[in-house]
Amino acid sequence: MSSLRPLHLAAGIGGPPRYDPAHYTGLARLAEHGTLDFVTLGDSFARPGPDALSVLSRVAPGTRRIGLVPTVTTTHTEPFHVSSAVATLDWVSRGRAGWWVDVSTTAAEARLFGRRPAAPAAGLWREAGEAADVAARLWDSREDGADVRDAATGRVPDRARVHRTDFEGAAFRVRGPGIVPRPPQGHPVTVVDGTADPARETAARHADVVLVRAGTPERAAGIRDDVLRRAAAHGRDPGTLRVLAALTVDLGDVESAPEPGLESGPPLAGHGTYYRGGPVDLADLITQWHRSGAVDGFHLTPITPERDLERIVNGTVALLQHRSLFRTFYPGGTLREHLGLARPANRYALRGARV
Template identity: 80%
Template sequence: MTAIRPLHLAAEIGGPPRYDAASHIALARLAERGTLDFVTLADSFARPGPDAAAVLAHVAPRTGRIGLVPTVTTTHTEPFHVSSAVATLDWVSRGRAGWHAHVSTTEAEARLFGRRPAAPPAALWREAGEVADVAARLWDSWEDDAEIRDVATGRFIDRDKVHHVDFEGSTFSVRGPAVVPRPPQGRPVTVVDATTGPARETAARHADVVYVRASSPEQAAALREEIRRAATAHGRDPDALRVLVALTVDLGDAETAPEPGLVSGPQLAGRGTYFRGGPVDLAELVTRWYRAGAVDGFHLTPLTPARDLERIVNGTVALLQHRSLFRTFYPGGTLREHLGLPRPANRYALARRSTEAATR
């Protein structure tokens, strides 16, 4: 069957730790030239290197349209700080921010903080879901028109439009409100890698974009349908989810055929199914899986970022554009617009208006 939804493409711009801003900026601009939906920057407490959210905040004013999605580890990190960092990135990028929720599972990482031992994955992902929940509440804690900025009266905010969230989680509590006004997107895009079982539940409840790993279009379609069913069970609209296949790509040898169907492709340190071949081969795979209706798109992790991303943009993406499968320009300015996702209504504004209407 022919897919009717737009194809979505994203790429990782990380790799070995780099401390020069120019390399990250250059890769983000390259991806933007290919009109990719967003770029990601991986991060964890186990690897050296600068903070991903801070790096992409530096990249933001040097790019114009592409979405910026850093990995943010919810374990050992205060949810209030997570919310503030992502909201800040959304402001400095003028509505192009997302965040990839990640957990920390090792004792070595726990010892960096010294506050608690490592917890089982199920508990960590339950906590990550609570962080995603309270972050959304904090982003909503300022209504869109809460700022007055009236110099004559000295009023900066309308206090009736700034709300306490009073959230009690399993490992933390947050009163709120946020210190950053509501982000341009309302709520920045939440990304969850649903490869593992415990993460899948969190993805179904809270994610806007979900990564899966599959070695065939049939497997990808089954995983996509499973996540959509779970989202529906939680009262969500499954059409408000974007399910992307995560794929590590090695385009170093254009003459080497890809692994057939990816079935025998090796795993690279848990980073995803491995594809080896040329840009045209990759375009064929994307076309076949997408036209089968198996996926909403792909998140591509280049094995060698500078080399492979250039071949993705100038080879794979160019061919997909020639086939009219992928856009040639950004129709909007925010990441939510790139993904075809609506700007969420503010829950506290809705409740306040409902209360006001009931008392009239």
Template identity: 80%
Template sequence: MSAIRPLHLAAEIGGPPRYDAASHVALARLAEGGALDFVTLNDSFARPGPDALAVMARVAPATTRIGLVPTVTTTHTEPFHVSSAVATLDWVSKGRAGWHADVSTTEAEARLFGRRTAAPPAALWQEAGEVADAGARLWDSWEDDAEIRDAATGRFVDRGKLHHVDFEGSTFSVRGPAIVPRPPQGRPVTVVDGTSAPARETAARHADVVHVRATSPGQAAALAYELRRGAAAHGRDPDSLRVLVSLTVDLGDAETTPEPGLESGPQLAGRGTYFRGGPVDLAELITRWHREGGVDGFHLTPVSPERDLERIVNGTVALLQHRSLFRTFHPGGTLREHLGLSRPANRYAAARTEGGTS
């Protein structure tokens, strides 16, 4: 099964806090030149630095094809604002937005807001799933043709094609409709790290892309199988789930590399399993795991973004392209098209067409 699946590659463009847009733009353009599916920008309330979603909104007009996936914390934030911000990113990028849903687990982060104390991971990931559900409903709350923009009659929107969400979660409620029209992709791509057990249920139920950490192709295949089985149990098409192995990459000693493979540590910044080697070694690992592991690709986090991403794109990716294992151009204009995902139908339009109610 894995040998048939197209290979998907993504990369993190974060690292030490940087407050200039030029560095993020340059890295995103570099990844775009390698035809990577998307770039991510990690973020949390526990680290200094600019807001990842706002940075990606700046990167959007400076790029044309690459998908843009900032981390958005669902804990302590307002779901309505989250959905509006992600929808706005999809509009300014012309359909290239995603969001990596994450949670805040520490008491220190909770004190920044003063609304509540830290909660157990299971409760936080339940809430994250509810935020993803509410967000999808808000994105659907405008039908695609709801905007009229008829100056002669003074009508901007067909109110019959706006829908109340009326969502009740465990910690919040949302009425809707959204204040931003339905995004170009219908629903921006939802990404979840599904390695931990509490996050895996949310990933299987709501994610389009799931990142997992694994130390062998067999372990990766087992995680992918569990996630797809969970997606099917929720009535989803399991083949619509894209599972990427998270890997922290150190290509600093490209000329004198150790044997290629994965090591058990260190867990750098908690993001992925560690690989140290050269660009050719990384290409061999990606090839072997993709053929044996039942996964769709890799999400690579460079130890040194400026150094390692260049070696990933011009070394590893170029070799995979030369071997016809990875594409040389983006197949479409939207992130969903890069990932081979269809544009979701609007649930409220479908219900109205079938004679249902919103």
């Protein structure tokens, strides 16, 4: 992939659970000041804390351009409800929503629901792929403009433009149609960590943004090439995927040398590759990896969000902007526009046009 492609940057705003919405809004605004593509907020059934999707729905009116991507676990949840919640986030943010698709793997998490035991990872990721497929179908099930405003009766649907999904997979059946009008982006952006199989297969089939965790640009490029090859085998245009290296960042208290080559950086459980150094060295690493064509950008997870995100934005990002390697303004208003992704056509509208 050409190194001339735009550089994309995103950041996590997680850390220990907080119950003050101003905390998350402040971090999102800081990332927005740096024109980052999006922020993510992690979540799982294994940790206490507020629901990530609900938190970012609260953050949405306090921000203007930054994309908002909560982790959404597809295990033990109903895809109809998930698709409605993500579509709602896209509406309240005016087209800035995404969702980070994840699975729940432990017996302890399964016991919280009491419906079924924990399943092998392969089965969980097949189910996650079906959930992503169903979500896209439900978002398409109400065509653009299908909900017509009528002064006398309120919002009523144009039934000719409302469609049943009639999906039947291995894990569930969904009739549809959805209950939320088609999102502003058509489909909110789907993010999947595609580092390991079988998550990589789900990423290749359904993701718009694929995260990879690798200690060298060569390793990252190898994963990226495999994801793009699999996407092409599923009939997708590989140019419609964005591959970001996922990096956990500890910028410390002073400028210091990074772990040599990153290869020997100590792994952090649950977070993937670990970087410890200063903002300038991080900018150099991002520049090197992107110019080599290994990735389209980086997703940076600060060890200490309040400290490290400020240093990422005012140090690393400012330097990349000074070098003309990263933008200084948003190219549009939606997350898809930030990422250079087109708004998907509606499959049901296309089918009707062919008929």
